[in-house]
Amino acid sequence: MEISKNSPIIDYDPSKSEAEWRCGNSKFPDDIWDFKGYVGAPHWNDAKFRIDFNSFNEWQSIKVTIKKYILSELLLVVFNSVKRKHSALKQLRDYLIENPYIQSFEDFSDNTVREFFEYLLVAKSDIGTPLGPVSIKKSAQVVKDLLIRGSKRGWKVSRNTAKVNSIYDELIIRNKIIREGTKLGKTNKKLPDSETVSNLISLAREQLKKGEDVLVSAGILISTQLGLRISELVLMEANRLSVIDGETYITYLTWKTTKESIWVTRPANEIVIEAIRGLEKYSEGLRRESGSPYLFLTLHTGRIIVASHSNWCILQEKSAE
Missing domain, CATH: 1.10.150 (DNA polymerase; domain 1)
Structure with a gap:
């Protein structure tokens, strides 16, 4: 079977029976799912493409x-x-x-x-x-x-x-x-105690509801829930929330699992949804004016830019004042 580059690795439709769900070259009821042709790894042997x-x-x-x-x-x-x-x-x-x-x-x-x-x-x-x-x-x-x-x-x-x-x-x-x-x-890093994290999240949610320190507050909320790096956080785009089988998911770029950036989709809990909605409201005018899809936009010397590592630190300092 010739596989189009645009063919999804899974063809899943909850309105159809499980027997019709395609998993790579296989069907859901099969006990071995073969994904050869759907995963770009020509150096692999056949076994690596299978889930048994x-x-x-x-x-x-x-x-x-x-x-x-x-x-x-x-x-x-x-x-x-x-x-x-x-x-x-x-x-x-x-x-x-x-x-x-x-x-x-x-x-x-x-x-x-x-x-x-x-x-x-x-x-x-x-x-x-x-x-x-x-x-x-x-x-x-x-x-x-x-x-x-x-x-x-x-x-x-x-x-x-x-x-x-x-x-x-x-x-x-x-x-x-x-x-x-x-x-x-x-790496000798230490987790803050749960009470400190809980208080930080509560404070960030309060600030977000007030429309104050939106970038820092939303950044704290999303980071604590999804574990994103700053470089991934600031490149999050608007309109990336979706509902699958009644659950809300967020799609964003990551570099954690591959050398190149890829889009991944993760479950979005109430806190993430709240943060994204706050960011979309905050950035709406900036996105419209700049034509940029990004949520973490800020004004810098009269220009609309995406928050970077350096000006992210500046935003945090301002928030702490």
């Missing part, structure tokens, strides 16, 4: 839900990132083997989530060594995201996922070994 779900054949309900999660990720991020998330599910399979009473994500109560995260903290790799902090964090994050997203989309997961984030924060994010063993720890 056969390791979950003993748990059909879980396998279908994992497929839905992977499909949703393929709509949002680059293929390599999805492959890494799929690989991180190996620890889930090992946990299921040791806990045969679990046959569906509907069995993942708060206690089960806690037990799974605790299992990861002492789990072994294929060569018998303890899992590294990055592997633990990734494996926990994937299951956390799957459960929360699934509860919103009607997948076969536990209906009550309200505490999943707090359990993840308690056992994974605030675990000293994981913090010291991930990039955050290796």
Whole structure:
């Protein structure tokens, strides 16, 4: 089959049956999805283009839900990132083997989530060594995201996922070994305490509602929710919020996963939506006058420009006065 360069990696239409959803060269019900021709990597062998779900054949309900999660990720991020998330599910399979009473994500109560995260903290790799902090964090994050997203989309997961984030924060994010063993720890950076972050967010939201210090306030809100660099933040464009399956998403440029900039789409919570709407209102006149699509516009010596690293610092200093 000849594949057009404009062909999407996934052809997903919720109004159609799952059997009609195309995943690369495959269909959703297939247990191996092949993306050769849809991913630009001519140096890869054929296996690298595949996502294989056969390791979950003993748990059909879980396998279908994992497929839905992977499909949703393929709509949002680059293929390599999805492959890494799929690989991180190996620890889930090992946990299921040791806990045969679990046959569906509907069995993942708060206690089960806690037990799974605790299992990861002492789990072994294929060569018998303890899992590294990055592997633990990734494996926990994937299951956390799957459960929360699934509860919103009607997948076969536990209906009550309200505490999943707090359990993840308690056992994974605030675990000293994981913090010291991930990039955050290796670069000697420290997370501010949750109360400080909460107060900063509250203050930024108040300023945004007043229409004061809009760029700095919106920048704080978006950065704390999406973890963007300043260079990514200031190049965010207007009209990039969209609704997919009843959930709101934001699309922006990033350089984190590739050497070249790419567009990625991420879930947008209430705080992100609030910040974007405030920025769109603030920048409307500047965008119209300059013809620029960017949200972080400012006047500098009579000219309309995109906020840069240098004038971003100036804006922060003015905001603090």
